[in-house]
Amino acid sequence: MEEIILTKDNKAQVLQKALEILEAGGTIIYPTETSYGLGCDFYNQTAAAKIYKIKGRGKKPLSVIVPDIIAASTLVEFSDQSRRLALENWPGALTLVLPFKYKQINHHIDSHLALRISSHPIADALANSFAKPIVATSANISDNPDSYKPEDIKKQFKDAKFKPDLFINAGELPERATSTIIKFVGDKGEILRQGDIKIKL
DSSP, rough: OEEEEEOTTTHHEEEEEEEEHHHTTOEEEESSSEEEEEEOOOHHHHHHHHHHHTTOOOOOOEEEEOSSSHHHHHHHHOOOOHHHHHHHSSSSSEEEEEEEETTTTTTOSSSSSEEOOOSHHHHHHHHHHSSSSSEOOOOOOOSSSOOSSHHHHHHHHHSSOOOOOOEOOOOOOOOOOOEEEEOOOOTTTEEEEEOOOOOOO
Protein backbone atom coordinates (compact mmCIF):
# COMPACT_ATOMS: atom_id res chain seq x y z
CA MET A 1 0.00 0.00 0.00
CA GLU A 2 1.54 3.28 -1.11
CA GLU A 3 1.15 6.16 1.33
CA ILE A 4 1.14 9.82 0.40
CA ILE A 5 0.95 12.46 3.14
CA LEU A 6 -1.35 15.34 2.32
CA THR A 7 0.04 18.82 3.05
CA LYS A 8 -1.20 22.32 2.34
CA ASP A 9 1.17 22.48 -0.63
CA ASN A 10 0.64 19.16 -2.46
CA LYS A 11 -3.14 18.85 -2.84
CA ALA A 12 -2.99 18.94 -6.66
CA GLN A 13 -0.33 16.24 -6.81
CA VAL A 14 -2.20 14.03 -4.35
CA LEU A 15 -5.43 14.35 -6.33
CA GLN A 16 -3.64 13.58 -9.59
CA LYS A 17 -2.09 10.43 -8.09
CA ALA A 18 -5.44 9.29 -6.70
CA LEU A 19 -7.23 9.92 -9.99
CA GLU A 20 -4.61 7.93 -11.92
CA ILE A 21 -5.15 4.97 -9.58
CA LEU A 22 -8.95 5.21 -9.83
CA GLU A 23 -8.78 5.35 -13.64
CA ALA A 24 -6.51 2.29 -13.65
CA GLY A 25 -9.00 0.27 -11.61
CA GLY A 26 -7.16 0.65 -8.32
CA THR A 27 -8.38 1.29 -4.79
CA ILE A 28 -7.71 4.23 -2.48
CA ILE A 29 -8.18 5.21 1.16
CA TYR A 30 -9.23 8.85 1.41
CA PRO A 31 -10.53 11.24 4.09
CA THR A 32 -14.25 12.02 4.32
CA GLU A 33 -16.39 14.16 6.62
CA THR A 34 -16.96 11.16 8.89
CA SER A 35 -14.03 8.71 8.89
CA TYR A 36 -11.53 7.47 6.31
CA GLY A 37 -13.22 5.88 3.32
CA LEU A 38 -12.19 3.08 0.98
CA GLY A 39 -13.00 3.72 -2.65
CA CYS A 40 -12.69 2.81 -6.31
CA ASP A 41 -14.43 3.49 -9.61
CA PHE A 42 -17.98 2.31 -8.94
CA TYR A 43 -18.47 1.35 -12.60
CA ASN A 44 -15.37 -0.90 -12.65
CA GLN A 45 -16.48 -4.41 -11.72
CA THR A 46 -12.91 -5.63 -11.14
CA ALA A 47 -12.18 -2.70 -8.86
CA ALA A 48 -15.39 -3.28 -6.92
CA ALA A 49 -14.38 -6.92 -6.43
CA LYS A 50 -11.09 -5.70 -4.93
CA ILE A 51 -13.03 -3.68 -2.35
CA TYR A 52 -14.81 -6.82 -1.15
CA LYS A 53 -11.50 -8.70 -0.92
CA ILE A 54 -9.84 -5.87 1.01
CA LYS A 55 -12.69 -5.66 3.49
CA GLY A 56 -13.01 -9.44 3.71
CA ARG A 57 -16.76 -9.42 3.65
CA GLY A 58 -19.62 -10.77 1.59
CA LYS A 59 -21.19 -8.77 -1.17
CA LYS A 60 -23.20 -6.04 0.48
CA PRO A 61 -24.25 -3.13 -1.76
CA LEU A 62 -21.58 -0.44 -2.03
CA SER A 63 -22.39 3.21 -1.39
CA VAL A 64 -20.88 6.06 -3.42
CA ILE A 65 -20.04 9.74 -3.32
CA VAL A 66 -20.99 12.01 -6.21
CA PRO A 67 -20.01 15.61 -7.00
CA ASP A 68 -23.46 17.23 -6.95
CA ILE A 69 -27.20 16.65 -7.04
CA ILE A 70 -27.23 16.81 -10.84
CA ALA A 71 -24.87 13.83 -10.98
CA ALA A 72 -26.98 12.08 -8.35
CA SER A 73 -30.10 12.63 -10.46
CA THR A 74 -28.52 10.78 -13.38
CA LEU A 75 -28.11 7.71 -11.15
CA VAL A 76 -31.20 7.55 -8.94
CA GLU A 77 -34.86 8.52 -8.81
CA PHE A 78 -35.63 11.27 -6.32
CA SER A 79 -39.01 11.63 -4.70
CA ASP A 80 -40.12 15.08 -3.54
CA GLN A 81 -39.16 14.37 0.07
CA SER A 82 -35.81 12.76 -0.71
CA ARG A 83 -34.85 15.69 -2.96
CA ARG A 84 -35.79 18.12 -0.20
CA LEU A 85 -33.58 16.27 2.29
CA ALA A 86 -30.72 16.22 -0.21
CA LEU A 87 -30.98 19.96 -0.85
CA GLU A 88 -31.14 20.68 2.89
CA ASN A 89 -28.28 18.41 4.00
CA TRP A 90 -25.84 17.95 1.12
CA PRO A 91 -22.90 18.26 1.16
CA GLY A 92 -22.75 16.36 4.42
CA ALA A 93 -23.13 13.12 6.32
CA LEU A 94 -26.52 12.09 4.93
CA THR A 95 -26.64 8.97 2.79
CA LEU A 96 -29.81 8.53 0.76
CA VAL A 97 -30.73 5.08 -0.52
CA LEU A 98 -32.79 5.67 -3.65
CA PRO A 99 -34.10 3.65 -6.62
CA PHE A 100 -31.14 2.98 -8.93
CA LYS A 101 -31.68 3.71 -12.62
CA TYR A 102 -29.02 1.25 -13.83
CA LYS A 103 -29.88 -2.03 -12.15
CA GLN A 104 -28.24 -3.85 -15.07
CA ILE A 105 -24.81 -3.03 -13.64
CA ASN A 106 -24.21 -6.64 -12.75
CA HIS A 107 -21.91 -6.17 -9.76
CA HIS A 108 -24.38 -3.90 -7.93
CA ILE A 109 -26.64 -6.29 -6.07
CA ASP A 110 -29.53 -4.03 -5.16
CA SER A 111 -32.35 -2.13 -6.85
CA HIS A 112 -31.36 0.93 -4.78
CA LEU A 113 -28.12 2.91 -4.60
CA ALA A 114 -26.79 4.61 -1.46
CA LEU A 115 -25.13 7.92 -2.21
CA ARG A 116 -24.10 11.27 -0.74
CA ILE A 117 -22.14 14.42 -1.52
CA SER A 118 -19.15 14.67 0.79
CA SER A 119 -18.37 17.90 2.62
CA HIS A 120 -14.70 16.97 3.06
CA PRO A 121 -12.56 19.05 0.64
CA ILE A 122 -10.47 16.09 -0.55
CA ALA A 123 -13.39 13.71 -1.06
CA ASP A 124 -15.31 16.51 -2.78
CA ALA A 125 -12.38 17.33 -5.06
CA LEU A 126 -11.97 13.65 -5.97
CA ALA A 127 -15.66 13.30 -6.81
CA ASN A 128 -15.66 16.45 -8.94
CA SER A 129 -12.42 15.60 -10.75
CA PHE A 130 -13.19 11.93 -11.40
CA ALA A 131 -16.66 12.69 -12.77
CA LYS A 132 -17.87 9.17 -11.99
CA PRO A 133 -19.30 7.77 -8.76
CA ILE A 134 -16.58 6.80 -6.28
CA VAL A 135 -17.23 3.96 -3.86
CA ALA A 136 -17.40 5.21 -0.27
CA THR A 137 -17.25 2.39 2.24
CA SER A 138 -15.42 2.50 5.57
CA ALA A 139 -11.65 1.98 5.34
CA ASN A 140 -11.43 -1.07 7.54
CA ILE A 141 -11.43 -4.81 7.46
CA SER A 142 -14.89 -6.17 8.17
CA ASP A 143 -15.94 -6.15 11.85
CA ASN A 144 -13.26 -3.61 12.76
CA PRO A 145 -14.15 -0.07 13.89
CA ASP A 146 -14.13 2.93 11.56
CA SER A 147 -10.68 4.47 11.04
CA TYR A 148 -9.84 8.05 12.06
CA LYS A 149 -6.11 7.76 12.75
CA PRO A 150 -3.43 6.99 10.12
CA GLU A 151 -1.62 4.64 12.50
CA ASP A 152 -4.80 2.57 12.92
CA ILE A 153 -5.15 2.21 9.16
CA LYS A 154 -1.51 1.21 8.68
CA LYS A 155 -1.66 -1.27 11.55
CA GLN A 156 -4.88 -2.83 10.28
CA PHE A 157 -3.61 -3.38 6.75
CA LYS A 158 0.03 -4.15 7.57
CA ASP A 159 -0.36 -7.92 7.37
CA ALA A 160 -3.55 -8.04 5.32
CA LYS A 161 -3.60 -10.35 2.32
CA PHE A 162 -5.35 -7.71 0.20
CA LYS A 163 -4.38 -4.06 0.59
CA PRO A 164 -5.59 -0.80 -0.96
CA ASP A 165 -3.28 0.65 -3.60
CA LEU A 166 -3.01 4.15 -2.12
CA PHE A 167 -3.53 5.70 1.30
CA ILE A 168 -4.06 9.47 1.30
CA ASN A 169 -2.82 10.35 4.79
CA ALA A 170 -4.63 13.53 5.81
CA GLY A 171 -3.70 13.14 9.47
CA GLU A 172 -6.04 12.32 12.32
CA LEU A 173 -9.70 13.01 11.53
CA PRO A 174 -12.21 14.24 14.13
CA GLU A 175 -14.15 11.29 15.54
CA ARG A 176 -17.58 12.03 14.21
CA ALA A 177 -20.57 9.74 14.03
CA THR A 178 -21.24 7.83 10.83
CA SER A 179 -23.57 9.22 8.20
CA THR A 180 -27.31 9.07 8.69
CA ILE A 181 -28.85 6.61 6.21
CA ILE A 182 -32.40 6.99 4.91
CA LYS A 183 -33.97 4.66 2.36
CA PHE A 184 -36.87 5.73 0.18
CA VAL A 185 -39.43 3.54 -1.54
CA GLY A 186 -41.59 5.95 -3.45
CA ASP A 187 -42.04 8.95 -1.14
CA LYS A 188 -41.95 6.82 2.00
CA GLY A 189 -38.68 7.16 3.88
CA GLU A 190 -37.20 4.83 6.48
CA ILE A 191 -34.26 5.77 8.70
CA LEU A 192 -31.86 2.82 8.51
CA ARG A 193 -29.21 4.47 10.70
CA GLN A 194 -29.34 7.68 12.72
CA GLY A 195 -25.88 9.17 12.49
CA ASP A 196 -24.19 12.56 12.57
CA ILE A 197 -27.15 14.41 11.06
CA LYS A 198 -30.32 14.06 13.14
CA ILE A 199 -33.40 13.78 10.95
CA LYS A 200 -37.04 13.14 11.74
CA LEU A 201 -39.35 11.90 9.01
